[in-house]
Amino acid sequence: MVSNQQSALHELGWNDWFAQRTRCKPAHTVARVAAVDREQLLLVDQSGTFRAKLAGSFLHRHRLAHELPCVGDWVCLDRQPGDDFSMVHSLVERRTSLRRKAAGSAVEHQMIAANVDVVVIVQSCQGDFNVNRLERYLVMVTDGGAEPYILLTKTDLVDPGVMASQTAEIRTAGITAPIAQLSNVTRDGVDDLKRMLLPGKTYCFVGSSGVGKSTLINHLIGRELLETASVSGTGEGRHTTTRRELIRLENGALVIDNPGMREFGIVGAESSVSSCFDDISTLAISCRYRDCGHTGEPGCAVLEAVQSGALKRKHYENYLRLRKESEFYQLSHAEKRKKDRAFGRFIKAVKKDMRDF
Ligand SMILES: Nc1nc2c(ncn2[C@@H]2O[C@H](COP(=O)(O)OP(=O)(O)OP(=O)(O)O)[C@@H](O)[C@H]2O)c(=O)[nH]1
Ligand SMILES: [Mg+2]
Ligand SMILES: [Zn+2]
Numbered sequence: 001m002v003s004n005q006q007s008a009l010h011e012l013g014w015n016d017w018f019a020q021r022t023r024c025k026p027a028h029t030v031a032r033v034a035a036v037d038r039e040q041l042l043l044v045d046q047s048g049t050f051r052a053k054l055a056g057s058f059l060h061r062h063r064l065a066h067e068l069p070c071v072g073d074w075v076c077l078d079r080q081p082g083d084d085f086s087m088v089h090s091l092v093e094r095r096t097s098l099r100r101k102a103a104g105s106a107v108e109h110q111m112i113a114a115n116v117d118v119v120v121i122v123q124s125c126q127g128d129f130n131v132n133r134l135e136r137y138l139v140m141v142t143d144g145g146a147e148p149y150i151l152l153t154k155t156d157l158v159d160p161g162v163m164a165s166q167t168a169e170i171r172t173a174g175i176t177a178p179i180a181q182l183s184n185v186t187r188d189g190v191d192d193l194k195r196m197l198l199p200g201k202t203y204c205f206v207g208s209s210g211v212g213k214s215t216l217i218n219h220l221i222g223r224e225l226l227e228t229a230s231v232s233g234t235g236e237g238r239h240t241t242t243r244r245e246l247i248r249l250e251n252g253a254l255v256i257d258n259p260g261m262r263e264f265g266i267v268g269a270e271s272s273v274s275s276c277f278d279d280i281s282t283l284a285i286s287c288r289y290r291d292c293g294h295t296g297e298p299g300c301a302v303l304e305a306v307q308s309g310a311l312k313r314k315h316y317e318n319y320l321r322l323r324k325e326s327e328f329y330q331l332s333h334a335e336k337r338k339k340d341r342a343f344g345r346f347i348k349a350v351k352k353d354m355r356d357f
Pocket of ligand 1: 153183
């Protein structure tokens with residue numbers, strides 16, 4: 001029975017929000033997805049970890065990739081003593097979701113993790129630091145409903161002046177998320193980060209390959225659980241972590257390591273983009289037109305700020321780029337096909353013109 005389980009599950013991140021939305025059958029129990037390995041799941045509940053598979057009826061009803069359980073999800077299952085695998089029958093509604101646009105598909109999206117409280121966006125001070133990319137991550141996090149936290153690693157490789165200017169650059173871009181800096185080598189800042197992690201809360205670490213996510217999580221665990229790799233002199237890593245796993249720290253915080261992300265498309269609403277660009281949203285209040293697109297309308301306060309230098313052009317351009325991506329994603333399937341068809345006709349016409357020429 002789910003109700004008997006509840007208090008024990010709080011340690012794994014369960015709370016009233018989920019309790020109110022669970023539609024598990026009375027005979028079922030709930031568990032959290034700790035890892036996904038193709039069609040096999042590693043689940044965890046108050047009794048520990050165990051293996052499970054998706055029930056045929058579940059697979060039948062859910063065919064899209066993002067409808068399948070991912071790390072961090074809560075599931076309803078049938079667990080019989082003696083069975084090698086429990087059967088997952090349904091998914092509990094997600095409170096937050098971290099997702100990106102699937103490669104090669106304009107409409108499908110890919111789940112990275114579910115029910116994450118805080119996404120720790122990791123960049124290395126050395127070589128990897130990039131505010132545009134940070135903004136891209138922030139849109140992804142905000143859209144999924146989680147809190148962002150910025151972490152700059154490898155402080156041992158740069159001068160204190162570089163660290164200060166990177167923080168300043170982040171703030172100049174209007175980013176208000178908390179920032180932490182640390183070195184996995186000297187361990188400066190590691191304890192501060194550890195104190196930030198609260199029991200029963202879920203933290204997902206994302207960032208490029210080689211920035212030190214797994215090294216840090218190993219420090220947090222206190223042993224070498226995760227595989228890490230030495231990187232080339234440029235700080236560019238080869239992807240060492242290949243799977244996502246929910247790990248419980250001694251203090252009760254739950255952390256999810258991730259493989260490095262190279263490029264990713266953002267999904268979701270334009271409003272998520274706007275809320276990540278506070279400075280632009282503030283300026284927009286003074287635009288002449290309420291529905292100003294900030295791309296050439298008369299009396300646009302945003303463009304004025306770009307022209308006067310009050311708003312950095314690079315920052316403004318990144319805003320437009322991310323907004324455009326999200327708008328495209330928002331188009332329905334049908335609209336996209338229409339656009340594709342229109343584009344097809346355009347190509348045809350161009351080809352014809354070329355022939356006629
Ligand atoms: N100098 C320095 N090196 C670090 C630091 N943190 C990690 N490294 C090194 O960077 C390399 C990559 O670290 P990983 O922890 O494997 O990086 P990752 O982010 O998990 O990479 P992926 O799993 O590929 O996404 C390892 O050789 C680490 O020893 C740091 O703070 N300073
Ligand atoms: Mg790793
Ligand atoms: Zn405007």
